[in-house]
Amino acid sequence: MFLVNRRDLGVFALGAASVLALAGCGSSAASKSSTSEGKGGDTLVMAAVPAENSTDLKASYGAVIKLLEKETGKKIIFQTATNYAAVIEGQRSGKIQIAGYGPFSYVQAKSSGVKTTPVAAGVEAKGARPGYKSYGIVKTGSPIKDLKGFAGKKVCFVDPNSTSGYLYPRAGLMEAGVDVEKGITPVMAGGHDASVLAVKSGQCEAGFAYDTMVDKQLVEKGQIKKGEITTVWKSPVIPGSPVAVSDDLDADLKQKIATAFQTMANVDYLKAHGFCSGSAKCEVDDAGDWGFVKVDDSDYDGVRKVCDVTKDEQCVKS
Template sequence: MFPVIRRNLGVLALGASSVLVLAGCGESAVSESDTSSGAKGGDTLVMAAVPAENSTDLKASYATVIKMLEKETGRKIEFQKATNYAAVIEGQRSGKIQIAAYGPFSYVQAKSSGVKATPIAAGVEKKGDKPGYRSYGIVKTGSAIKDLKGFAGKKVCFVDPNSTSGYLYPRSGLLDAGVDVEKGITAVMSGGHDASVLAVKSGQCEAGFAYDTMVDKQLIEKGQLKKDEITTVWKSDLIPGSPVAISDDLDADLKQKITNAFRTMANVDYLKAHGYCGGSAKCEVDDAGDWGYATVDDATYDGVRKVCEVTKDKQCVES
């Protein structure tokens, strides 16, 4: 049976000797030595991301883009896998993360809590696509649950309190359906989109939420899910794509180099054409299987802010 993990999702306080703890290993997400890089852009820049699934290969997914960034910026890029969304927010707030791969909701949280960062690009599955995706409400095929109203009284898997498609938009959908999110369901935080889907498949949760590609593509391609094992009973409105945000404290020239790199070079076509991807190995830009990145700015995420206004969720103002 697939384990549902209840994680400690509180913000990790960073004192003089504190570190961010990495999932699955004993290293720190941002070590004390990283502060020597300097906010203005020293020899090393730290890039951090939260995995969408319980994968040990997150660094490998970003390796090709990191190689390109190192060439374009002349800096060493140190990649760190954070344990949760709150860790990325706190790491960028403290100046220990210069390039952060956020979810839309966690980016909005970061900005509202005072993090000085600018979104520059978001992943797209195909060339020419606009950055965006949907949250799915799912049940095991054959379930008597046919819509979100049916989630009432059930054990429901969410992903993380700071997840856009794994918590915020689902919460809004449940409220619209008349379901008491606080008392009308038994909520479980699975810690990953894959964990949420597989917990529904195994019966550990009677219903759950995850982003569309995880259900329609990723787990099926990995052989962990068959097409007919899960039924989607709800789809959210389009959610703006997950942004990469860079620290405002970086030198203007360095910020421009990173921005140009993500917007024009961090895509499969460019990376293949310029020798970053060779042989028969899959050319990757992130852990979602995207083609590359498209331009976004802060206004792109106003829709997420509106959902926050509707839900009045405490996570919208606390981080």
């Protein structure tokens, strides 16, 4: 669920160096870190993509960064990426050691040869299993009642590399008999929030976004009113967005990072052990999760099956 991208398909030809923006650091810090990270270095780079128009993604991960620094003994440099392609290429080139992926972008990374291992995914509540759904949405009062009604309409997607904002919606439309190539006018909104708000404003007649963005986040922020958006389709459960660790790190360091995410990177532990201080809300990410729990590669086989159904070019894009 980490996603914002204001560009079209052409962005995915760009390398990580051109689209990664450092949070709180200059470009010189990036070049410096690339020489000191890895098996024997004293620096690790963590990168993620915001779920919406986040003004300070690094702050959302602040407590987790402190935890990782304590557990690994390494300096963590956090980078905010403009899209998942940047994260994929960053891990491929060895410039990112800890990556926040979407389920689809993780599968893309693995299928294109990136050596990385998923260790954890966020959950909204203690004891929950990681996972969420894609929603097909319309403005309340619309004559569109299901995905078949999306035919011939201007439809907002999120990003070609988004699981819930593109891949699963594409599969849903195909199953509903909608021609996804010629039967709709697709719009890449850039973010889950942007997709919902475009439907609200009428810029798109229908759209897609992940469940919590529609049901909770935008309502709590006052950007949409409860009942203003109607959900006309829900996807099967999508596996949670994984944090993946580079296989280039030595085994002991990888295990320390995995253990930190799986057993300590949650609001309860962070509060109890002083990683969250002051009156600010204790956060583990920008999606409002309680914390992280263990995942492994097989959890993403469902995404691979959807790729097989859609035959989408992004599934094999390297």
